[in-house]
Amino acid sequence: MTKTEDRVGRVYDLVRRMAENFEFKPESQINEVALAKSFGTSRTPVREALNRLVAEGFLTFQARRGFFCRPLSPSQILSLYEARIAVETEALRLAIRKSSDSQLAALLETLRGVLSEYDQCKDPRRLLELDEQFHVDIAKGSKNQELVRILENLNARIRFVRLIDLKNAYLNDGAETTTSQIPSHLMIMQNIADRDESVAVDTIRKHIERRREETTEAVAKAFAEIYFVDDDA
Amino acid sequence: MTKTEDRVGRVYDLVRRMAENFEFKPESQINEVALAKSFGTSRTPVREALNRLVAEGFLTFQARRGFFCRPLSPSQILSLYEARIAVETEALRLAIRKSSDSQLAALLETLRGVLSEYDQCKDPRRLLELDEQFHVDIAKGSKNQELVRILENLNARIRFVRLIDLKNAYLNDGAETTTSQIPSHLMIMQNIADRDESVAVDTIRKHIERRREETTEAVAKAFAEIYFVDDDA
DNA sequence: CTTACTCAAATTGTCGACAATTAATTATAC
DNA sequence: GTATAATTAATTGTCGACAATTTGAGTAAG
Numbered sequence: 312m313t314k315t316e317d318r319v320g321r322v323y324d325l326v327r328r329m330a331e332n333f334e335f336k337p338e339s340q341i342n343e344v345a346l347a348k349s350f351g352t353s354r355t356p357v358r359e360a361l362n363r364l365v366a367e368g369f370l371t372f373q374a375r376r377g378f379f380c381r382p383l384s385p386s387q388i389l390s391l392y393e394a395r396i397a398v399e400t401e402a403l404r405l406a407i408r409k410s411s412d413s414q415l416a417a418l419l420e421t422l423r424g425v426l427s428e429y430d431q432c433k434d435p436r437r438l439l440e441l442d443e444q445f446h447v448d449i450a451k452g453s454k455n456q457e458l459v460r461i462l463e464n465l466n467a468r469i470r471f472v473r474l475i476d477l478k479n480a481y482l483n484d485g486a487e488t489t490t491s492q493i494p495s496h497l498m499i500m501q502n503i504a505d506r507d508e509s510v511a512v513d514t515i516r517k518h519i520e521r522r523r524e525e526t527t528e529a530v531a532k533a534f535a536e537i538y539f540v541d542d543d544a
Numbered sequence: 545m546t547k548t549e550d551r552v553g554r555v556y557d558l559v560r561r562m563a564e565n566f567e568f569k570p571e572s573q574i575n576e577v578a579l580a581k582s583f584g585t586s587r588t589p590v591r592e593a594l595n596r597l598v599a600e601g602f603l604t605f606q607a608r609r610g611f612f613c614r615p616l617s618p619s620q621i622l623s624l625y626e627a628r629i630a631v632e633t634e635a636l637r638l639a640i641r642k643s644s645d646s647q648l649a650a651l652l653e654t655l656r657g658v659l660s661e662y663d664q665c666k667d668p669r670r671l672l673e674l675d676e677q678f679h680v681d682i683a684k685g686s687k688n689q690e691l692v693r694i695l696e697n698l699n700a701r702i703r704f705v706r707l708i709d710l711k712n713a714y715l716n717d718g719a720e721t722t723t724s725q726i727p728s729h730l731m732i733m734q735n736i737a738d739r740d741e742s743v744a745v746d747t748i749r750k751h752i753e754r755r756r757e758e759t760t761e762a763v764a765k766a767f768a769e770i771y772f773v774d775d776d777a
Numbered sequence: 778c779t780t781a782c783t784c785a786a787a788t789t790g791t792c793g794a795c796a797a798t799t800a801a802t803t804a805t806a807c
Numbered sequence: 808g809t810a811t812a813a814t815t816a817a818t819t820g821t822c823g824a825c826a827a828t829t830t831g832a833g834t835a836a837g
Contacts, residue, residue, distance in 0.1 A: 317608070317790085318790075318791070319791095340818095343819075344817090344818075344819095352792090354793095356790080356791070358592060358819095359591060359592060359595045360595075362552075362592045362593075362595045362596045363595045363598065363599040364599075365596065366595075366597075366599030368690075368693075374553060374819095375550070375798060375819065376799075377799095377818070377819065390689060390691070391690055394634075394688065394690045394691055394694065396634060397630050397634030397635070397691060398627075398630050400630070400634070401626065401627075401634075402630070405626060455623045455626050455627065457623040457626070457627045458630060460601075461627065461694060465690075550820085551820075551821070552820080575787095575788080576789075577787090577789095585821080585822090586821060586823070587789090588820080588822070589821070591789095591790090608788095608789065608790080608829070609788095610788070610829095
């Protein structure tokens with residue numbers, strides 16, 4: 312029974328996915344016993360995973376009250392986008408500054424590979440994955456594990472809203488809006504190839520800001536999505 | 545006995561302080577039972593606190609092996625400084641952009657207050673606290689809780705090395721090196737008053753970079769400090 | 778002297794139990 | 808009918824126990 316196998320890791324992955332997708336409604340309390348039962352474990356590994364997720368900003372915690380889902384608000388999402396700009400602009404700057412020519416060429420090759428699939432992809436979920444990968448690959452070019460780590464955390468916390476936004480854009484404009492960002496990806500790559508730090512930073516900043524502007528609307532749609540299926544607000 | 549009082553919070557604070565100060569030697573394993581015993585609790589709240597600290601980057605974890613102190617290396621510290629630059633430059637930019645004149649005036653007043661104590665402070669520990677506060681206050685001007693949160697995490701993880709560095713500078717140069725950064729603080733404030741984003745960002749970047757350059761040496765001294773007292777490497 | 782093996786000790790991972798607290802429900806007064 | 812109080816139920820916080828695994832010591836072989 313007690314197989315000293317990594318239950319926490321498993322539970323963590325599951326709860327994290329649930330938190331990412333707002334399967335816990337914003338601000339709602341998380342019931343430890345129900346969760347544990349649904350996983351077929353005791354509360355111990357559940358609580359350990361929950362504690363990790365609090366530290367990562369997916370959940371909040373109040374002593375003697377328990378764990379709660381993070382709030383979902385336009386200002387919160389805006390903050391995450393702003394933080395993304397902070398991390399990605401500096402990471403890009405460092406990537407250009409620190410990389411050798413051959414390293415930069417390798418990075419561009421990787422990015423080309425990502426874009427080639429991105430180009431002909433129809434699935435919003437996969438599209439989002441590829442976009443994230445594009446940005447994370449650039450960040451990895453900074454050779455700064457800390458920036459990468461922060462970026463991946465931010466991505467995970469924005470993911471739900473971005474996906475809603477993407478699905479919506481896809482439905483409305485027949486994949487037109489989504490492809491309209493490819494030029495901006497190509498522009499970033501050109502700036503990298505040119506080793507032009509300040510222009511590259513400016514390009515990626517505007518690129519992220521453009522996404523950020525759709526935020527408020529997307530949050531509203533996200534709320535609808537969350538409270539639609541099994542309702543009773 | 546089980547008073548449902550916040551043991552995790554208490555334990556978390558204690559372990560965090562220990563991790564900050566590298567009272568666990570870098571890379572060394574953390575013994576849960578010993579820790580629990582020293583706190584007079586069971587392992588449960590200890591493990592919960594440990595899990596939080598892993599997510600915050602103070603510790604690492606390997607399944608079935610346990611919790612370990614984070615490594616201490618120049619490159620790791622460099623990464624944290626680079627991340628600080630990313631966060632603080634963008635936060636400063638946002639603070640200038642988003643604040644009203646009166647908000648900016650209030651911020652500058654706060655900063656003046658911090659500097660006035662900083663000026664005549666002799667204690668390295670307090671000096672560091674005040675410097676951190678100066679930077680965090682600016683970051684708070686961004687009205688972005690996420691950036692503030694990230695910065696505070698980064699600060700805590702750099703703190704030990706910075707303190708060693710500060711103490712050393714103080715001893716060697718009779719508080720001369722430390723005061724030499726005041727002009728740079730004043731310069732940042734002037735840039736804020738002028739609402740000059742790009743210059744302000746450039747000033748704070750250089751300010752942080754100057755500190756970063758002392759990193760490698762400071763890490764070496766930090767190692768000496770860690771392995772000196774109860775030695776046996 | 779080094780390497781491989783065996784066995785004992787230490788450590789981790791998980792569980793079920795129970796006290797303490799908070800939340801919900803019912804009852805009671807106004 | 809609403810508000811307040813008492814009682815019950817649900818939930819959290821912590822503990823001690825025990826199986827599974829890893830670590831380390833001691834021993835034997837090469």
